[in-house]
Amino acid sequence: VEILSGVFEGKSTGAPIALLIRNRRQRSRDYTPFKDIFRPGHADFTFWQKYGIRDYKGGGRSSGRETAGRVASGAIARKILEDNGVKIRAFALEIGGVRAETLDLAEIEKNPVRTPDAQAAERMKQAILDAKEANNSVGGIVQLQVTGLPAGLGDPVFGKLDARLGGALLSIGAIKGFEVGDGFEVAQKTGRENNDEMKDGKFLTNHCGGVLGGISTGEPVVIRLAFKPTASISQVQQASDIHGANHELIVEGRHDPCIIPRAIPVVESMTALCLLDVWEIQARLKRISSCFDMFKTDA
Ligand SMILES: Cc1cc2nc3c(=O)[nH]c(=O)nc-3n(C[C@H](O)[C@H](O)[C@H](O)COP(=O)(O)O)c2cc1C
Numbered sequence: 001v002e003i004l005s006g007v008f009e010g011k012s013t014g015a016p017i018a019l020l021i022r023n024r025r026q027r028s029r030d031y032t033p034f035k036d037i038f039r040p041g042h043a044d045f046t047f048w049q050k051y052g053i054r055d056y057k058g059g060g061r062s063s064g065r066e067t068a069g070r071v072a073s074g075a076i077a078r079k080i081l082e083d084n085g086v087k088i089r090a091f092a093l094e095i096g097g098v099r100a101e102t103l104d105l106a107e108i109e110k111n112p113v114r115t116p117d118a119q120a121a122e123r124m125k126q127a128i129l130d131a132k133e134a135n136n137s138v139g140g141i142v143q144l145q146v147t148g149l150p151a152g153l154g155d156p157v158f159g160k161l162d163a164r165l166g167g168a169l170l171s172i173g174a175i176k177g178f179e180v181g182d183g184f185e186v187a188q189k190t191g192r193e194n195n196d197e198m199k200d201g202k203f204l205t206n207h208c209g210g211v212l213g214g215i216s217t218g219e220p221v222v223i224r225l226a227f228k229p230t231a232s233i234s235q236v237q238q239a240s241d242i243h244g245a246n247h248e249l250i251v252e253g254r255h256d257p258c259i260i261p262r263a264i265p266v267v268e269s270m271t272a273l274c275l276l277d278v279w280e281i282q283a284r285l286k287r288i289s290s291c292f293d294m295f296k297t298d299a
Pocket residue numbers: 041042043059062063064065067172173174175228230231232254255256259262263266
């Protein structure tokens with residue numbers, strides 16, 4: 001990463017920080033066989049519909065490479081939030097049908113699949129290797145937990161905290177599902193089972209996932225994200241080209257049979273960027289209203 005501006009002698013100056021990440025390991029020739037063909041599961045068809053022109057030598061803005069900038073800038077947002085007691089952690093809850101049973105956050109960075117369950121890690125790894133062996137891919141679920149967020153953050157109508165986080169997280173490629181708290185399970189529960197009762201001013205449960213009415217409760221914000229299996233697989237698939245002709249296509253190249261371990265830092269970074277935005281907007285509005293207070297008279 002090259003820092004182009006905004007940092008001087010190890011400190012931010014207040015000027016915008018510009019970062020440059022050069023992709024030195026690109027292999028454009030991998031993409032030549034499907035120059036005019038729409039790869040299944042990729043954005044080739046929709047980009048073609050929208051722009052009518054396509055640089056086929058890579059996924060461009062639909063590629064996971066695009067997320068490097070999010071992680072680099074998210075690191076700064078995360079630092080600011082951590083200084084204010086906010087901790088953001090995402091991990092693999094499920095990969096290829098294997099679910100983590102224990103949630104020991106200290107385990108996450110100790111295994112290559114980034115899961116909080118050391119035993120499940122081995123089975124998740126095996127599920128990925130099996131998919132690779134079969135020239136196939138697997139998806140799974142990422143769980144996100146934010147602790148230390150104060151109660152009262154978020155807007156009540158269009159800028160709901162969960163709506164903003166949903167927008168930020170669903171902007172990451174390959175995410176197809178978003179749940180807050182008990183998520184889709186709430187559909188099968190009764191009100192009595194689902195309500196978070198309070199005692200002595202404290203919540204007894206957190207089914208709502210730390211958000212009520214679009215505003216943070218002060219309890220951990222819990223979100224789950226469903227990731228689809230990697231689209232690029234080295235199997236024969238049917239595909240059309242820009243002229244409508246049919247092809248049998250095999251997508252070769254360097255592709256992970258599971259996106260999740262690499263997407264976890266992206267999820268954490270987008271969360272940090274989104275939360276800092278929400279916090280900043282709220283703080284700015286408070287500052288503006290206190291300015292108006294200065295002009296108020298008792299008369
Ligand atoms: C960090 C990251 C890495 C990714 N790597 C790959 C990959 O190696 N191969 C692939 O087919 N898709 C990969 N994707 C997913 C595609 O970018 C995405 O599925 C595709 O552009 C279609 O968009 P959609 O799935 O959001 O509809 C990656 C996504 C992320 C977030």
